Amino acid sequence: MITVLAVLGGLVVGALPGLTATMAVAVLLPLTFDLPPREGLIILVAIFISAVQGGSIPAILINTPGTPAATATTFDGYPMSKKGLAGKAIGIAMVSSFIGLMISWVLLISVAPMIARIALTFSTAEYFAIAVFGLTIISTLSTDSPLKGLIAGLFGFLVATIGLDPIDGIPRFTYGVDVLLGGISYVPALIGLFAVSEIFLSVEELGRSTEVVQKIKKVLPSFKDIKSVLGTAIRSGFIGSGIGSLPGAGADIAAFIGYGEAKRWSKHSEEFGTGRIEGVAGAEGANNAVCGAALIPLMTLGIPGDAVTAIILGAFIIRGLRPGPSLFAEHGDIAYTLFAGFFVASVVTLLVGLSLAKLFAKILNLSKRLLLPIILSLCLVGAYAIQNAVFDVYVTVFFGIFGYLLRKLGFQGSPIVLALILGPMAEYNFRLTLTASQGNYSVFVTRPICLTFLIVALLSILYPIWRNYRRKSKIAGGQN
Amino acid sequence: MKRSDKIVGVLVVLLGCVVILLSTGLPHAARPGIPGPALLPRLVAGALILCGLLLFFRSKTRKDEESMAFNREAFRRLSAVILLAVLAAVALSYLGFVLSCLLSSFLFLVILGTKVWAAVPTSAAITAGIYLVFHYGLQVQFPTGTIW
Numbered sequence: 001m002i003t004v005l006a007v008l009g010g011l012v013v014g015a016l017p018g019l020t021a022t023m024a025v026a027v028l029l030p031l032t033f034d035l036p037p038r039e040g041l042i043i044l045v046a047i048f049i050s051a052v053q054g055g056s057i058p059a060i061l062i063n064t065p066g067t068p069a070a071t072a073t074t075f076d077g078y079p080m081s082k083k084g085l086a087g088k089a090i091g092i093a094m095v096s097s098f099i100g101l102m103i104s105w106v107l108l109i110s111v112a113p114m115i116a117r118i119a120l121t122f123s124t125a126e127y128f129a130i131a132v133f134g135l136t137i138i139s140t141l142s143t144d145s146p147l148k149g150l151i152a153g154l155f156g157f158l159v160a161t162i163g164l165d166p167i168d169g170i171p172r173f174t175y176g177v178d179v180l181l182g183g184i185s186y187v188p189a190l191i192g193l194f195a196v197s198e199i200f201l202s203v204e205e206l207g208r209s210t211e212v213v214q215k216i217k218k219v220l221p222s223f224k225d226i227k228s229v230l231g232t233a234i235r236s237g238f239i240g241s242g243i244g245s246l247p248g249a250g251a252d253i254a255a256f257i258g259y260g261e262a263k264r265w266s267k268h269s270e271e272f273g274t275g276r277i278e279g280v281a282g283a284e285g286a287n288n289a290v291c292g293a294a295l296i297p298l299m300t301l302g303i304p305g306d307a308v309t310a311i312i313l314g315a316f317i318i319r320g321l322r323p324g325p326s327l328f329a330e331h332g333d334i335a336y337t338l339f340a341g342f343f344v345a346s347v348v349t350l351l352v353g354l355s356l357a358k359l360f361a362k363i364l365n366l367s368k369r370l371l372l373p374i375i376l377s378l379c380l381v382g383a384y385a386i387q388n389a390v391f392d393v394y395v396t397v398f399f400g401i402f403g404y405l406l407r408k409l410g411f412q413g414s415p416i417v418l419a420l421i422l423g424p425m426a427e428y429n430f431r432l433t434l435t436a437s438q439g440n441y442s443v444f445v446t447r448p449i450c451l452t453f454l455i456v457a458l459l460s461i462l463y464p465i466w467r468n469y470r471r472k473s474k475i476a477g478g479q480n
Numbered sequence: 481m482k483r484s485d486k487i488v489g490v491l492v493v494l495l496g497c498v499v500i501l502l503s504t505g506l507p508h509a510a511r512p513g514i515p516g517p518a519l520l521p522r523l524v525a526g527a528l529i530l531c532g533l534l535l536f537f538r539s540k541t542r543k544d545e546e547s548m549a550f551n552r553e554a555f556r557r558l559s560a561v562i563l564l565a566v567l568a569a570v571a572l573s574y575l576g577f578v579l580s581c582l583l584s585s586f587l588f589l590v591i592l593g594t595k596v597w598a599a600v601p602t603s604a605a606i607t608a609g610i611y612l613v614f615h616y617g618l619q620v621q622f623p624t625g626t627i628w
Contacts (some may be wrong), residue, residue: 007621009526030614032611064486087490114519120495147531147534147535147538148535150527151488151492151531151532151535152533154524154527154528154531156511156529157496157524158495158499158521158524158525161524162519165516165517167517168507168516170506170507170517172503172506173502173519173521196565199561200558200561200562202544203557203558203561203592204551204554204557204558205554205556206557206592208553247492295588368592369589369592369593369594370589370602371583372588372592373585373588373592373602373603373606374585374606376565376581376584376585377581377584377585377587377606377607377610378610380565380568380569380572381577381581381610381614384572384620384622385614385620388620388621390569390573390623393569394569394573395566395567396569397566397569400565401562401565401566404562408486409484409488410484410485414513423520428521430515431514431515431519434513434515435514438512438513438514439512439513439514442532
C-alpha cells in the first residue's frame, strides 16, 4: 500500500511541469524519516522511478517535459498527441519505461554483489580515489561548461569544510557560531538548490507560455504496438543502463542517446519528429533504465550517480547505513530487500501510470499559481523537519536563492551537492591514508585500484576539454 | 553571458583570496608530512582562483549571447517571492509555524494573482494540511514562536 502511495506521489510530482524527479525525492524525503530503513529506502526508489516516468505525461500532452529526462519524449510524443494519439503515446511510454527498468534491475541484482565483493578489499586510499573519481566526473559531465561545473564543485567542497575538522576536531570557518559546528547539512542545501530555485524560476516564467491540453482516449497499448517497439525499448534499456551505471551521467543524457539510436536503427527515420512511437519508446526506455543502473555505483561504491541518488545516499546515511561494499556484508537484508522493492515499484508504477493517465491530465490543468505556494511551504517545512532546526530553513532559502542565480548564470546545482557529500569523504580518507603511511604519498600510486580511479578521474577532466577543442576545430574547419 | 562570466570570474577569484586569508589561522600540519585542517580550504581556494581567472579570460574570447528582454513585472514578482521566502524563514522563530505558514502562503497566492477572498481559505487549507501531515503524521514538533 505504501509503495502505491509513493508511486502516486512520484507520478504526480513528475507529471507537474517545472518539478523534477530530484525535487520529488527531495521534497518527499522528510516524510520517510519515521519509517523503518527498508520501507523508507524503497519509498524513495519508488518515487525516483515513478517521477522519471511521470515526466512523460506532460511531455506528450502539452509539449512540456515534466522532468528534464522527458525532453526527448516531446519530439514524437507531442506530435502523436496532436494527431489524437495521446493515449497510445502515454501507453507506449509507460511500457517502454517498464522494459528499461527491468533491464536495469537485472543488471543491478546480477552485477552489484560482484562489485561489492571486489570493493571489500578497498582501503582508505581507494575510498579517497573513488571520491575524487565521483567528484571529477560529476562536475564535468553535468554541465555544458566543464569549467563552470568545476567551479560549482569547488564551491561545494568549500562549503563542506565549514564545521569541525573531521580528523583533529578543530572548528573551521565557524567564528563562534554554534550552529555551524555541525557543518552545513546537505539535505536542506539540496532542497534549496533543486526545489526552491525551481520555484523561483517558475515564478519568473509565469504567464510567458501558453498551454494546450489534449484529451486522452485509450491508454493501454495493443500487442501489435508493443511488438513494434519492443526491439527499440530493449536497446534503449541497455543504453540507459550503461549510461546510468556511470557516476555523472543522468537520465536526460540517456534519453537523448536512446532517442538518437532509435532514429538511427529505424526503417522510417525520416518520419521521426512527426509522431513515430519508436521515438517515444527510444527516449523512455533509456531514461527509466538509468534508475536501476544509477543504484549500482551508489550501493556498491557509495558514490551517487546523479542528484537523485545523492539524496538517496543521504537517506542511507541518516539511517546509519553507509552504502558501499560493507552494505552487502553488514546489511545484506536491506540491500536485497531494496532490489525486490525496485521490482515491485516498477510493476506498480506501470499499473498505476496506465490506470491514472486520464486523471493526471486533469491535474495538469491546475494552475501553477496554486501549486507553487504549496510546494514552497512543503520545502521549508521539510527542511525544518530534518533536525527540527530553524537554521536548516535558512540554509534552504539561501541555497534556493543561490541556486536560482547559478542557473541564470549557466551553472548547475548538482556539482555543489555532490561535492558537499563526497568532499568530506575525500578529505577524511586522504588524511587518514597519509597518517597510516606516515606522510608517504606514494601509497596513492602503488595501489593499483587507487591509481586506476585517479587516472580515470584525470581523464574525465581532460576528455571534455579535448572534446570541446575538437568540436571547435571541426566547426572552424567547416567554415574555412 | 560574456559580461556575467567576467563578473563571476572576478567574484570567484576574490572568494579564493578571502578563503586563503581566513585559513591562515588554521593549523597547517598536525605532524610533519601529515596535512592538517588548513590543507583542503587552501587547495580549494587555489583551484578557485585558477578557475576564476580562466573564466574571466575565456569570457573575453566569447561572443556575447543575446539576453532575454527584461520583464519588469516578472522581476517584481520574483523579488517579492524571494523576499517572502526569506521573511517566512525568519518569521518561523518569532511567529511560530502556524502563523508564518498562513501568512507566507496567503501572500504568495496574492503575489501570483489569486484574489484575496480565494487566497484566505486556500492558505488556511495549505497550513492545516501541512500541519496535520507533519505534526500528527510524522510527529514533528513545530516552533510556537517567541512572541506568543
